[in-house]
Amino acid sequence: xxxxxxxxxxxxxxxxxxxxxxxxxxxxxxxxxxxxxxxxxxxxxxxxxxxxxxxxxxxxxxxxxxxxxxxxxxxxxxxxxxxxxxxxxxxxxxxxxxxxxxxxxxxxxxxxxxxxxxxxxxxxxxxxxxxxxxxxxxxxxxxxxxxxxxxxxxxxxxxxxxxxxxxxxxxxxxxxxxxxxxxxxxxxxxxxxxxxxxxxxxxxxxxxxxxxxxxxxxxxxxxxxxxxxxxxxxxxxxxxxxxxxxxxxxxxxxxxxxxxxxxxxxxxxxxxxxxxxxxxxxx
Amino acid sequence: xxxxxxxxxxxxxxxxxxxxxxxxxxxxxxxxxxxxxxxxxxxxxxxxxxxxxxxxxxxxxxxxxxxxxxxxxxxxxxxxxxxxxxxxxxxxxxxxxxxxxxxxxxxxxxxxxxxxxxxxxxxxxxxxxxxxxxxxxxxxxxxxxxxxxxxxxxxxxxxxxxxxxxxxxxxxxxxxxxxxxxxxxxxxxxxxxxxxxxxxxxxxxxxxxxxxxxxxxxxxxxxxxxxxxxxxxxxxxxxxxxxxxxxxxxxxxxxxxxxxxxxxxxxxxxxxxxxxxxxxxxx
Numbered sequence: 001x002x003x004x005x006x007x008x009x010x011x012x013x014x015x016x017x018x019x020x021x022x023x024x025x026x027x028x029x030x031x032x033x034x035x036x037x038x039x040x041x042x043x044x045x046x047x048x049x050x051x052x053x054x055x056x057x058x059x060x061x062x063x064x065x066x067x068x069x070x071x072x073x074x075x076x077x078x079x080x081x082x083x084x085x086x087x088x089x090x091x092x093x094x095x096x097x098x099x100x101x102x103x104x105x106x107x108x109x110x111x112x113x114x115x116x117x118x119x120x121x122x123x124x125x126x127x128x129x130x131x132x133x134x135x136x137x138x139x140x141x142x143x144x145x146x147x148x149x150x151x152x153x154x155x156x157x158x159x160x161x162x163x164x165x166x167x168x169x170x171x172x173x174x175x176x177x178x179x180x181x182x183x184x185x186x187x188x189x190x191x192x193x194x195x196x197x198x199x200x201x202x203x204x205x206x207x208x209x210x211x212x213x214x215x216x217x218x219x220x221x222x223x224x225x226x227x228x229x230x231x232x233x234x235x236x237x238x239x240x241x242x243x244x245x246x247x248x249x250x251x252x253x254x255x256x257x258x259x260x261x262x263x264x265x266x267x268x269x270x271x272x273x274x275x276x277x278x279x280x281x282x283x
Numbered sequence: 284x285x286x287x288x289x290x291x292x293x294x295x296x297x298x299x300x301x302x303x304x305x306x307x308x309x310x311x312x313x314x315x316x317x318x319x320x321x322x323x324x325x326x327x328x329x330x331x332x333x334x335x336x337x338x339x340x341x342x343x344x345x346x347x348x349x350x351x352x353x354x355x356x357x358x359x360x361x362x363x364x365x366x367x368x369x370x371x372x373x374x375x376x377x378x379x380x381x382x383x384x385x386x387x388x389x390x391x392x393x394x395x396x397x398x399x400x401x402x403x404x405x406x407x408x409x410x411x412x413x414x415x416x417x418x419x420x421x422x423x424x425x426x427x428x429x430x431x432x433x434x435x436x437x438x439x440x441x442x443x444x445x446x447x448x449x450x451x452x453x454x455x456x457x458x459x460x461x462x463x464x465x466x467x468x469x470x471x472x473x474x475x476x477x478x479x480x481x482x483x484x485x486x487x488x489x490x491x492x493x494x495x496x497x498x499x500x501x502x503x504x505x506x507x508x509x510x511x512x513x514x515x516x517x518x519x520x521x522x523x524x525x526x527x528x529x530x531x532x533x534x535x536x537x538x539x540x541x542x543x544x545x546x547x548x549x550x551x552x553x554x555x556x557x558x559x560x561x562x563x564x565x566x
Contacts, residue, residue, distance in 0.1 A: 008450060020305070104395025106414070106448035112387025131389070139450040165389035167291060167422040 002084045004076075004091040008140050011053070011092050015141065023050035026173075027143035029134055032056040032093075033073035033188035034082040037178040041147040044175055046087030053141050054083045055092040057099060062129025073191055092141070099136060108135040110158050110165070114252050118154045118245055118266055119277065130155055131162050138168050145171045149178070151185050153264050153279040157252050177278075179205060185278045197271040200238035204267055207232040208280040211265055215282045220259045222246060225282070233269060242268040242275065249281065285367045287359075287374040291423050294336070294375050298424065306333035309456075310426035312417055315339040315376075316356035316471035317365040320461040324430040327458055329370030336424050337366045338375040340382060345412025356474055375424070382419060391418040393441050393448070397535050401437045401528055401549055402560065413438055414445050421451050428454045432461070434468050436547050436562040440535050460561075462488060468561045480554040483521040487550055490515040491563040494548055498565045503542045505529060508565070516552060525551040525558065532564065 005011040015025065026045030030038050034056075045052040056079050063069035076093060083091055108131045109115075115127040138146065148156055156174050163172055178186045183205030184198065193201060211229050219225060229244045248255050249262040259282055266279035288294040298308065309328030313321050317339075328335040339362050346352035359376060366374055391414045392398075398410040421429065431439055439457050446455055461469045466488030467481065476484060494512050502508060512527045531538050532545040542565055549562035 012452070022303070100448070102395075102444060102448050104393070104397070106391065106393045106445050108389065108391050108418075108449075110387070110389045112385075114387070135391075136448075136450050139452060142452065161385060161387075162389050165383070165385050165419075166391075167419050169295070169422060169425065 024144040037186035039086040042086035192274040203236040240270040307427040320469035322369040325369035475557040486519040523553040
C-alpha cells in the first residue's frame with residue numbers, strides 16, 4: 001500500500017534524504033476522487049522522476065460559498081490504490097488546518113484578464129485559492145516537475161503565469177485531457193451526473209471536436225466559431241450553457257474578429273446541478 | 284571586488300553547483316544604499332552560511348504613488364564595497380523588468396490586522412510589495428537562511444507569518460537594530476535629513492528607551508505608555524508624529540488595557556519631509 005503522510009513535517013522528513021541523494025521529485029496536486037485522468041498524470045510523473053508525490057487535498061479556498069465543497073467526493077482509500085497502480089510513491093493528505101495554519105490567510109494571486117475571463121467570471125475567488133494552495137505545495141515538496149491536466153485549461157495558463165512571475169524553480173508538465181470512450185472528459189464531478197445527464201454531456205466533446213474541424217477547414221471567424229459551438233450544445237435539452245469563449249494562447253489574450261492559432265475554445269455547461277467544463281485547442 | 288549578477292539565470296547558474304555540493308546559502312534582501320545596519324546583516328550571514336547573497340533592488344511595488352521611489356538613494360558601486368568588507372560573496376542587482384516580467388502582477392499578500400496597523404495604515408500597498416518581492420527572492424535564491432533587521436519590526440512580523448503560511452523551507456534570522464552613537468537607528472533614509480533634523484531625530488531612540496525603563500519599572504498600562512511616548516516626542520519641535528502604537532508579539536495582536544510582554548512599541552515620525560520609523564520591544 002502507498003505510504004500516506006498527513007503533516008508537512010512527515011513528508012519533508014521522507015523527502016529530505018532522497019533529495020540529498022540528488023533524486024528528482026514529481027508532484028501531482030489533486031483534490032482526490034482520483035480517476036483515469038489523474039492516473040495518467042501520476043504515471044507520466046513516475047516515468048520522468050525518481051519519486052512521485054501525489055497530494056490529495058480538497059482545498060476549501062478555491063470553492064465559492066455556494067459551491068460543492070462539502071459534497072465534493074472524498075475517497076482516500078480508493079485514491080491510495082489508484083496512486084499505487086499508477087506508480088506513485090507517496091500520498092500527501094493534509095488537513096485544512098495543516099495547510100492553512102493562521103486565522104488570516106496569506107494569498108498568492110495572479111491578477112489581470114487571465115483570472116477574470118472564463119471560469120473567473122462566475123468563480124471570482126477560485127484561482128486565488130488554486131494559486132495559493134499550489135504555491136504552498138510547491139514550497140512543501142520542492143518538486144523537480146509538477147503535473148496538471150489540460151482539462152483545467154485556464155488553471156494551466158494561470159499556473160504558467162504564476163511560475164514565471166514568482167520564479168518557481170520547477171518544470172510544469174501539462175498532460176492532455178483523458179476522455180471516456182464516449183468522449184466525455186474525465187472529471188471527479190462526473191459522479192454527480194445521472195445516467196441521462198452523463199449521456200447528454202457527450203454533446204460537449206462532440207461539439208468541440210466539430211468546432212476544431214470547422215476551424216481547420218478554414219472557418220477562423222471568432223463569432224462564427226462561438227455561435228456554432230453554442231448552437232450545437234443548445235440542441236441538447238439538458239445542457240444549460242454558462243459560457244462558450246475563445247482566447248489566444250499562451251496567456252488567454254483577447255481575440256478580435258479572427259482566431260489566431262493556437263487558441264483555446266472553452267466551455268462551461270450545467271447538466272442538472274452539475275457544472276462541467278471542457279476545452280479544445282484550435283491550432 | 285564582489286561579483287554582481289543582474290539576471291536570475293546568472294545567479295542560478297552560479298548557485299546551482301554550490302548547492303549541489305551541499306553548501307548553505309544566506310540571503311540578505313536589501314534596497315541598497317547599504318549602511319552599518321546592512322553590514323551587520325551581511326556579516327551575520329557570512330558567519331552562519333557558506334555563501335552569502337545580497338540582493339540590491341529598489342522594489343517599485345512597495346512604494347506608494349506619493350512616496351520616495353524616484354528619490355531613494357541608489358549607490359551600487361559603494362554597495363559592492365560594503366558587501367565585500369562585510370564578507371558577502373555575491374550581489375544580485377536585477378532590473379524591475381527582470382523581477383516583474385509580466386504586464387499584470389502576481390501578488391503575495393498577508394491579510395489581517397498584521398498588515399493593517401502601524402505602517403499599514405498610511406502605506407496600504409507597502410507590505411504586499413514586500414511579501415511579493417521577498418517571495419520572488421526566496422524562490423530565486425532558495426536560501427538556507429534569510430536575514431532581516433528588527434528596525435523594520437512590522438515587516439519582520441509579516442514575513443514570519445508569510446514564511447509560516449506559505450511553508451518556505453528556510454530560517455528567518457532577525458538582527459537587532461544598529462544605531463549611530465547618538466542612538467539614531469541606521470536607515471538609508473537618514474541621508475535625507477538636514478543636520479538639524481538629524482540631531483532632532485535622536486528624540487525617537489531616547490524616548491523609546493525611556494518608555495522601556497518605565498515599563499520595566501512597573502508601568503504596564505497601554506494608554507500611559509503611549510501617552511508618555513507621544514508627549515516626549517512632541518517636545519521636539521521638528522518632530523511630526525504619524526503614529527505611536529503598541530501591539531503584542533508575536534503577530535502584532537491587539538492589546539487591551541495592559542501591555543503583556545513581549546510587546547512592540549513602534550513609532551513613525553516625520554522630520555521635515557523625511558519619515559523615520561523606530562521601535563523597541565517591551566519585555
